[in-house]
Amino acid sequence: MNERTLVKNLAALPAGPVTIAGWVETVRDQKKVQFVILRDESGAVQVVNPATRELDPEGVSVGAAEALATTEAISALSHGSFIRVTGELKHDERVKLGGLEVKLTSLEVVSEANPETPIAADSSLDKRMDWRFLDLRNPKQALIFRIQTTFLHALRGVWVEKGLIEIQTPKLMASASESRAELFEVDYFEGKAYLAQSPQFFKQMAQAAGFGGIFEVGPAFRADPSFTSRHATEFTSVDTEISWIDSHEDVMALHEELMVAGFQAVVDAHGAAIAEHFGIELQVPSRPFPRIPLAEAKQIVADRGYVVPRADADMDPEGERQISAYVKEAFGHDFVFLTDYASSIRPFYHMRHEGDPSLTNSYDLIYNGVEISTGAQREHRVDVLVEQAREKGMDPEELEFYLDFFRYGVPPHGGFGMGLARVLMLMLGESSIRETTYLFRGPTRLLP
Amino acid sequence: MNERTLVKNLAALPAGPVTIAGWVETVRDQKKVQFVILRDESGAVQVVNPATRELDPEGVSVGAAEALATTEAISALSHGSFIRVTGELKHDERVKLGGLEVKLTSLEVVSEANPETPIAADSSLDKRMDWRFLDLRNPKQALIFRIQTTFLHALRGVWVEKGLIEIQTPKLMASASESRAELFEVDYFEGKAYLAQSPQFFKQMAQAAGFGGIFEVGPAFRADPSFTSRHATEFTSVDTEISWIDSHEDVMALHEELMVAGFQAVVDAHGAAIAEHFGIELQVPSRPFPRIPLAEAKQIVADRGYVVPRADADMDPEGERQISAYVKEAFGHDFVFLTDYASSIRPFYHMRHEGDPSLTNSYDLIYNGVEISTGAQREHRVDVLVEQAREKGMDPEELEFYLDFFRYGVPPHGGFGMGLARVLMLMLGESSIRETTYLFRGPTRLLP
Numbered sequence: 008m009n010e011r012t013l014v015k016n017l018a019a020l021p022a023g024p025v026t027i028a029g030w031v032e033t034v035r036d037q038k039k040v041q042f043v044i045l046r047d048e049s050g051a052v053q054v055v056n057p058a059t060r061e062l063d064p065e066g067v068s069v070g071a072a073e074a075l076a077t078t079e080a081i082s083a084l085s086h087g088s089f090i091r092v093t094g095e096l097k098h099d100e101r102v103k104l105g106g107l108e109v110k111l112t113s114l115e116v117v118s119e120a121n122p123e124t125p126i127a128a129d130s131s132l133d134k135r136m137d138w139r140f141l142d143l144r145n146p147k148q149a150l151i152f153r154i155q156t157t158f159l160h161a162l163r164g165v166w167v168e169k170g171l172i173e174i175q176t177p178k179l180m181a182s183a184s185e186s187r188a189e190l191f192e193v194d195y196f197e198g199k200a201y202l203a204q205s206p207q208f209f210k211q212m213a214q215a216a217g218f219g220g221i222f223e224v225g226p227a228f229r230a231d232p233s234f235t236s237r238h239a240t241e242f243t244s245v246d247t248e249i250s251w252i253d254s255h256e257d258v259m260a261l262h263e264e265l266m267v268a269g270f271q272a273v274v275d276a277h278g279a280a281i282a283e284h285f286g287i288e289l290q291v292p293s294r295p296f297p298r299i300p301l302a303e304a305k306q307i308v309a310d311r312g313y314v315v316p317r318a319d320a321d322m323d324p325e326g327e328r329q330i331s332a333y334v335k336e337a338f339g340h341d342f343v344f345l346t347d348y349a350s351s352i353r354p355f356y357h358m359r360h361e362g363d364p365s366l367t368n369s370y371d372l373i374y375n376g377v378e379i380s381t382g383a384q385r386e387h388r389v390d391v392l393v394e395q396a397r398e399k400g401m402d403p404e405e406l407e408f409y410l411d412f413f414r415y416g417v418p419p420h421g422g423f424g425m426g427l428a429r430v431l432m433l434m435l436g437e438s439s440i441r442e443t444t445y446l447f448r449g450p451t452r453l454l455p
Numbered sequence: 456m457n458e459r460t461l462v463k464n465l466a467a468l469p470a471g472p473v474t475i476a477g478w479v480e481t482v483r484d485q486k487k488v489q490f491v492i493l494r495d496e497s498g499a500v501q502v503v504n505p506a507t508r509e510l511d512p513e514g515v516s517v518g519a520a521e522a523l524a525t526t527e528a529i530s531a532l533s534h535g536s537f538i539r540v541t542g543e544l545k546h547d548e549r550v551k552l553g554g555l556e557v558k559l560t561s562l563e564v565v566s567e568a569n570p571e572t573p574i575a576a577d578s579s580l581d582k583r584m585d586w587r588f589l590d591l592r593n594p595k596q597a598l599i600f601r602i603q604t605t606f607l608h609a610l611r612g613v614w615v616e617k618g619l620i621e622i623q624t625p626k627l628m629a630s631a632s633e634s635r636a637e638l639f640e641v642d643y644f645e646g647k648a649y650l651a652q653s654p655q656f657f658k659q660m661a662q663a664a665g666f667g668g669i670f671e672v673g674p675a676f677r678a679d680p681s682f683t684s685r686h687a688t689e690f691t692s693v694d695t696e697i698s699w700i701d702s703h704e705d706v707m708a709l710h711e712e713l714m715v716a717g718f719q720a721v722v723d724a725h726g727a728a729i730a731e732h733f734g735i736e737l738q739v740p741s742r743p744f745p746r747i748p749l750a751e752a753k754q755i756v757a758d759r760g761y762v763v764p765r766a767d768a769d770m771d772p773e774g775e776r777q778i779s780a781y782v783k784e785a786f787g788h789d790f791v792f793l794t795d796y797a798s799s800i801r802p803f804y805h806m807r808h809e810g811d812p813s814l815t816n817s818y819d820l821i822y823n824g825v826e827i828s829t830g831a832q833r834e835h836r837v838d839v840l841v842e843q844a845r846e847k848g849m850d851p852e853e854l855e856f857y858l859d860f861f862r863y864g865v866p867p868h869g870g871f872g873m874g875l876a877r878v879l880m881l882m883l884g885e886s887s888i889r890e891t892t893y894l895f896r897g898p899t900r901l902l903p
Contacts, residue, residue: 011699013618028699030665030864048667049618089864118835120864140860143664149620152666156621160611170461170497172597173604175691175875177894178626178674181901193650194640195688196680196898202641209894212903216591217478218600219496225673226626232644240643243623251459251476387566408903412588416478416537416568427623446625446657450644453629455660455856 011091015049017107020096025109027052028091028117030144031084041081043111044104045092048149053104054092056081056111077114087120087141132441139446139455147284151443154277155431159224159245161272162265166247171220176209178226182405184208185354189229191240202228205424207356208409210248211385214420215412220249224427232450236439237324237377237429241448245430248422255368258382258421259344262372263294266342273434285435296342297334298370304330304345320349328376346370355395358384358421372425375433382423389413459539463497465555468544473557475500476539476565478592479532489529491559492552493540496597501552502540504529504559525562535568535589580889587894587903595732599891602725603879607672607693609720610713614695619668624657626674630853632656633802637677639688650676653872655804656857658696659833662868663860668697672875680898684887685772685825685877689896693878696870703816706830706869707792710820711742714790721882733883744790744820745782752778752793768797776824794818803843806832806869820873823881830871837861 011028012020029047036058043054059074084090094109102108126138135142143149166173179200183190184207191202203209205227213221227244249261270291273281281289299307301322305315308322308329315326322330322345334343347366350359357367369383386392389410393403403410431443441447446455459476460468477495484506491502507522532538542557550556574586583590591597614621627648631638632655639650651657653675661669675692697709718739721729729737747755749770753763756770756777763774770778770793782791795814798807805815817831834840837858841851851858879891889895894903 028866046665048620048665085864087864089866117866118861118864121862124863138859140660140663141863143661143666149664149666152620152622156615156619159621160615163608163611167604167608171604172496172600173607174600174893175672175674177689177896179676179689179896179901191648192642195901196678200639200901208903212588212894213591215588216597217494217496218591218597224623226623228627230644241625241627411586411903413566414569415572415589416533416535416566418476418537418565445622446660448625448627453627453643453648455656455859 011047013049014045014047014052017052017096017109018098018105022097023095024093024112025096026091026093027054027109028089030087030089031120033086034081034084036082041078043081043084043090043092045090045109046144046146051104051146053102053108054094054111055108056114077111080114080116081111084116085120085122086124087144088116089118089120091115091117132439136441136447136452137455148442150277150280150284151431151435151437152445154273154281154435155427155443157272157276158269158430159427161269162245163222163224165265165268166220166222169220171222171247171249172213172218174206174210174213174218174221174223175225176203176206176223178203178228180208181408189231191228191230204229205244206246207354207424208412210246210422211356211409211417211420212412214248214250214385214387215415215417217250217418219251220247222247227424234449236432236441237426239428239440239444239448240450242440242444243427245425245427246422248420250418250420252384252419252421255346255370255382255384255421258384258423259296259298259346259370262344262380262382262423262425263292263296266296267291267294270434281435287434287436289434290341292340292342296344296372297338297340298344298346299330299334300347301345301349302347304343307333319352321352322371322378324377327373327378331373331376334373341375343373344370345373350395353383355399355401356383356385356392358386359395368421372423374430375436377429377433379429379433380423380425382421384419384421387413387417387419459495461497462493462495462500465500465544465557466546466553470545471543472541472560473544474539474541475502475557476537478535478537479568481534482529482532484530489526491529491532491538491540493538493557494592494594499552499594501550501556502542502559503556504562525559528562528564529559532564533568533570534572535592536564537566537568539563539565580887584889584895584900585903596890598725598728598732599879599883599885600893602721602729602883603875603891605720605724606717606878607875609717610693611670611672613713613716614668614670617668619670619695619697620661620666622654622658622661622666622669622671623673624651624654624671626651626676628656629856637679639676639678652677653692654694655802655872656860658694658870659804659857659865659868660860662696662698662833662835663863663865665698665866667699668695670695675872682897684880684889685874687876687888687892687896688898690888690892691875693873693875694870696868698866698868700832700867700869703794703818703830703832703869706832706871707744707746707794707818710792710828710830710871710873711740711744714744715739715742718882729883735882735884737882738789740788740790744792745786745788746792746794746818747778747782748795749793749797750795752791755781767800769800770819770826772825775821775826779821779824782821789823791821792818793821798843801831803847803849804831804833804840806834807843816869820871822878823884825877825881827877827881828871828873830869832867832869835861835865835867 032044035042185204193200372380428440480492483490542559633652641648820828876888
């Protein structure tokens with residue numbers, strides 16, 4: 008492998024020869040001196056080259072032809088081309104960019120970019136998505152995926168530490184796992200298959216299998232025709248499910264622990280970069296997160312002057328913003344668990360309160376005004392489950408394979424699913440999950 | 456959360472009261488004493504209960520009715536029911552199962568199993584797959600997914616340590632990423648989408664985006680109608696891609712490093728359990744893994760008496776077994792990189808040898824006789840790439856979005872994709888990836 012020094016590691020090196028490689032961010036081609044800002048995945052550095060504009064007519068100096076060629080090559084460099092530079096590292100605090108520069112001794116243009124640049128800093132989000140691979144060269148956009156990497160690795164660290172098992176559930180299913188309304192249909196040999204809307208059934212299967220606890224980070228699919236800032240037809244779902252719980256409270260406790268570990272790791276690794284690029288001083292949330300029963304939350308929101316205009320018992324996006332604002336004011340917290348959703352607005356597999364079947368052992372986690380997750384204790388008594396499925400208008404026949412999981416014993420269990428892109432969007436104050444999804448998929452977007 | 460002690464933690468506890476929870480593996484209901492083997496996700500332990508068969512006709516002893524009820528409950532326990540047991544832990548080296556037992560003081564039947572058991576130890580693989588959630592209660596089957604968890608976590612540790620970025624690439628695509636022949640078609644609103652056969656294009660996109668290096672563990676889909684022990688219509692693909700390589704040799708070096716880290720972690724955490732359940736003394740492979748150019752490998756195999764019956768330059772499964780056997784004999788190694796595959800049998804995006812376009816900068820990794828991975832340096836020069844696509848009968852128009860990645864500069868790069876279930880199958884000497892896939896998907900299997 009070609010030895011190259013990452014730009015972020017230059018500062019710690021003594022003055023001397025280095026090789027760096029990355030793409031051309033800018034060229035300042037002055038008469039006597041040329042400056043190239045070279046960026047790699049870790050940062051940017053100034054490369055400087057004294058210009059040789061013409062050969063001395065006496066033309067005897069060794070290397071003069073080469074110097075002229077290098078100068079001309081720099082003049083011709085297109086924005087975005089990938090180059091490899093060998094040169095002399097110099098520490099010079101007058102240089103604004105990191106207090107160092109590399110005086111060029113040799114330049115290799117590894118891959119030349121088309122000089123026309125299709126997007127600019129002020130391009131529309133949609134245009135930037137058309138050219139996502141160029142958009143992601145912006146260090147702010149790339150940082151999002153470094154943060155995501157750190158966040159996920161911290162979550163997995165917690166899960167592994169606790170002895171949970173990672174599973175990869177199938178995305179091809181014989182039937183719907185959630186609502187039939189938002190189901191993608193696949194031609195499957197002579198028949199049909201459907202894309203998993205969530206790993207719900209299969210993560211519950213692991214509890215029947217006696218796995219004790221599982222986690223999965225994987226894609227989920229919803230044939231949702233909406234164009235909001237929070238919905239996609241394909242998204243990364245962060246899922247976990249654990250056995251031997253008493254109630255959804257145990258799921259919330261695990262959820263908090265995961266979020267705290269994830270945020271701690273992100274603050275430690277990227278706190279300064281987040282402040283620089285997003286203007287946000289990210290804080291690690293304190294435990295416990297506030298918990299408010301949904302009915303109470305709706306009352307609080309109503310008292311603030313916003314009556315949720317819905318016929319059912321649910322919140323709406325404005326209600327979620329309002330309750331978040333209230334929690335921020337009252338408790339100084341960015342997160343709130345809304346608990347005990349009405350059975351009428353929850354899936355059939357949520358367990359209902361003992362003694363009050365109108366409410367479920369469930370919650371939504373709201374972060375900075377937006378729902379990022381739904382969790383619940385699951386109904387594990389098969390007779391109750393069948394009854395609840397029927398009540399929701401589902402055909403138990405179609406659910407036979409799922410109902411079987413419960414017929415041979417299953418411990419009490421629960422879990423949550425969380426939209427990864429939403430967490431990142433809200434953490435970084437972005438306006439859309441399009442910014443925090445590597446390649447967004449929506450009703451009219453399948454490219455690139 | 457109900458406090459319970461995991462069975463594996465009992466040995467380290469002093470004698471005294473404990474609560475354990477799991478499922479009933481066996482009941483031995485003797486006249487004077489009852490034994491229940493309780494298994495949880497960590498192990499199995501013997502629960503003992505002195506039987507109370509009838510109430511003393513004088514019937515005055517306190518608790519006798521309760522004792523009778525407990526005895527009857529144990530007699531009625533169905534295999535697989537989930538129970539919670541409180542009792543007195545006793546260390547007794549005469550007890551075969553771990554040298555300890557729990558003398559029952561109270562029993563709670565949490566979830567009763569249907570007494571009829573649909574599968575037995577000698578059930579066919581297909582039958583076991585029908586009842587996968589019961590099959591996975593077998594500690595040997597569950598161990599596979601603990602091993603997988605450890606393996607993946609170790610790989611991710613290496614990637615994160617190196618500063619690689621985790622990406623989640625879309626599985627919904629506008630066109631094929633590999634061959635059109637094995638493509639699943641999805642009804643996508645008014646149009647069509649296709650399921651990703653690999654993250655190939657999108658992991659290369661990250662290189663054009665200047666990410667430097669990425670990894671992904673996610674599903675891939677192939678509409679492959681075959682029924683071999685090594686093929687599935689949906690499988691978990693372990694993918695990585697890195698920039699600034701000199702050749703596929705750099706990819707192989709990373710590949711080795713990952714495998715060594717993964718195997719080391721598995722041996723450390725599960726070596727004894729693998730020996731117990733699979734009869735295998737798993738070894739950490741030594742670096743470097745042997746490398747043999749494909750043409751040479753075919754000659755070696757031919758010299759052993761097996762001429763690969765193929766018209767093209769490729770290996771076949773028997774050839775892979777033969778070359779593995781040779782490598783085991785000659786170098787004592789379970790892995791071998793077969794390198795420099797002919798361009799005619801490689802995808803258009805593999806880089807070809809400088810000076811000999813009939814060969815590619817590519818490899819397959821063979822483990823214990825079966826291919827587990829394909830890696831390569833990618834062609835990053837767009838004019839060459841278009842030429843190679845055309846030569847393979849592909850329509851560059853359909854690849855426009857992919858070709859764009861190369862038009863704005865891209866560093867030299869390469870990577871590999873590896874089938875996770877194959878690695879586990881070969882590591883554990885299993886006969887099919889059906890055993891090492893949580894829920895297998897094939898042409899005739901979408902359930903459970």
